[in-house]
Amino acid sequence: MSAPKTFINDNFLLQNKYAEELYHNYASSLPIIDYHCHLPPQDIANNRSFDNISQIWIHGDHYKWRAMRTLGVNETFITGSASDEEKFLQWGKTVPYTMRNPLYHWTHLELLRYYNIDTLLNEKTAPEIYKTASDILKTDAYSCQNILNKMNVEVVCTTEDPLDTLEFHQQYAKNENKKTYMSTSFRPDKAIFIDTESYNDYIDALEKVTNSEIKTYDALCDALKNRISYFNDNGCKLSDHGLNAIPFVNFTEAEIKTIFAKRRNKEAISQLESLKFQTALLLFLAETYHEFGWVQQFHLGALRNNNARMLTQLGPDTGWDSIGDFSQAENLSKFLNTLDTKDKLAKTILYNLNPADNEVLATMIGNFNDGSVKGKVQFGSGWWFLDQKDGMTKQLNALSNMGLISCFIGMLTDSRSFMSFPRHEYFRRIVCNLFGEEIEKGELPNDMEWIGKMVQGISYYNAKDYFNFPSK
CATH class of the missing domain: 1.10.2020.10 (uronate isomerase, domain 2, chain A)
Structure with missing residues (x-):
């Protein structure tokens, strides 16, 4: 090809010799733990x-x-x-x-x-x-499995609804020649959003999957716990929620039972009733995650499906979402505090989509890191509109300034594409350059052994310890 060559070279994004040494000697060869993505498990299981x-x-x-x-x-x-x-x-x-x-x-x-x-x-x-x-x-x-091997992916964790049979995870688990471990995360948002038009259809489907009748709120909780147990038996260690913001409205148990019964009877419920229900069910789920020893993830701040005309034409997840400016701090604090007060706060990862919330989450995690587990509550990496150089750098700086970057569990793709794994390389280069620039300025010591160990932790080892996935 007689065309301009790429600008990507060995030292791409690395601005000095310290950054280069950190990346090439400490970060570049480490495996990838992609603990949250949306890859189709059937493509992996069938080696598409x-x-x-x-x-x-x-x-x-x-x-x-x-x-x-x-x-x-x-x-x-x-x-x-x-x-x-x-x-x-x-x-x-x-x-x-x-x-x-x-x-x-x-x-x-x-x-x-x-x-x-x-x-x-x-x-x-x-x-x-x-x-x-x-x-x-x-x-x-x-093929998909060989792509994972080529990209040095040690763990890939897909995302499934409670209705999923996990048949492809089961199929892949039987593959004795696999080199990448595939797990899943439990995403029950459709059970929480009680005010959607399709809510009763979803609960009807949950009835079939659990072979149970779900006419009461207690039955709903039993059915969801049944699916959590099923996912757990199939190797699941994580949950995931995509929310505008954490809901938190005071409620009574009797109110929640009435609200659910009304909705199942196809009666209208108010916005306040919806928020009370969401609060109650989310707290129940979070306590259950703690019981099973899972990690819970909350992706906060997306304003979805803004273009009604194109949503009707193409459906969701087709490119019509943006950053929202929802209030995050107060309800998030109340939610985490309620769980912590009961000593039922699981390991938790908080992701924000609005960069204005960086410092909010960076300080929030410190309120509930109680010394019981290293980095128990995490400020998650920049995602979606923020998983680029500027967004990652701002997230890393906020976490460094207000927490311990040394305990950070690092990057994930959150992607639907098998070609997204170089984003881990992109992230590692940015991390190494941040440290390298401060070494050059004299703001950090030229202790490559110690800082290199920190870089390795952020790139791989912290996530490996935090999730404790099997090697394959």
Whole structure:
């Protein structure tokens, strides 16, 4: 290819010799523990191979879709009827316009790490890159399981609804040749959001899965605990919740039973009743997670499905979400304090989507780190709109200033794509550069052995100790 070569080199994002030493000698070769993602477990269990690069790289990636739409690319070439090659060519045309958006970094880092393509992607180079990468993907070496091996992924943790049978996790667990351990996380949000139109349909489905009748609130709790036990028996160690904010409204047990009965009888409930119910059920779930020794995760602050017209046309998770400005501190504190008062606060990871809440969460975790477990309550890594250089740096600085960065459990992809694992490399380079710059300024000692150990903890070992996943 007679085209400009990539700007990604060995010292990408590393601004001095100390950063280079920390990354190359301490961080780069460590395995990946991707403790939260949305990869399809059936693709891993069945060891799927992809016919072309669009299938693995563009399908389902609303980051790319938003960029293409902004440039004026017609939806036909994004989620529509155009061929995979036509969609890729439109993405290639878009890439040069993404400079200073993290997509520009990620795109070229991923092309280099997966396919050894060191050419800049643009309108002219797209056809050949499409052919080269697609030919590589068709080989056995690039099946899903082999991609995980190639990326040095030790653990991958998918995300499933309580209704899921976990059949693909069970199928994969029987694979004696697997090199990556696959687990799941329990995401029961649909059972919590009692005011949705489809709520009763969901509870009906939960009845079938648990072979039980769910007419009362106590029966709902029993059914959810049944599914938690089932997930636990299948190796699950985590829960996950995607919420605008933690709800917390005082309630009585009698009120909650009445609210649930009304909803099951298809009667309308008020917003206050909905918040009371959400509070009660979330507290029940959190106490149950503690009982099973799980880690609970809360992803807070997304304003979802803003474009009603496109939601109707394409459905959720297609690129119409943004950062919300919900109040977080007071209710979150009350929620955690209620659990802590009962000594039923599980290991907890808090993620914010609004960067204005960085210091809120960085200080909140210190209120409930009681010395019982190292880093028991964690300020989670930058995610979604914040999993880029600026967002990660701000999160790391807030945690450093107000907590202990040395106890941080590090990065996750939170992705639906098998090509997202270089985000761990991206994160590690940013961490190493932060430390390297402060060593150069004389703000930290030139103690590479100690700081290198800290970098290794943030990159891998803290997560390994925190979750205690099996090696495979």
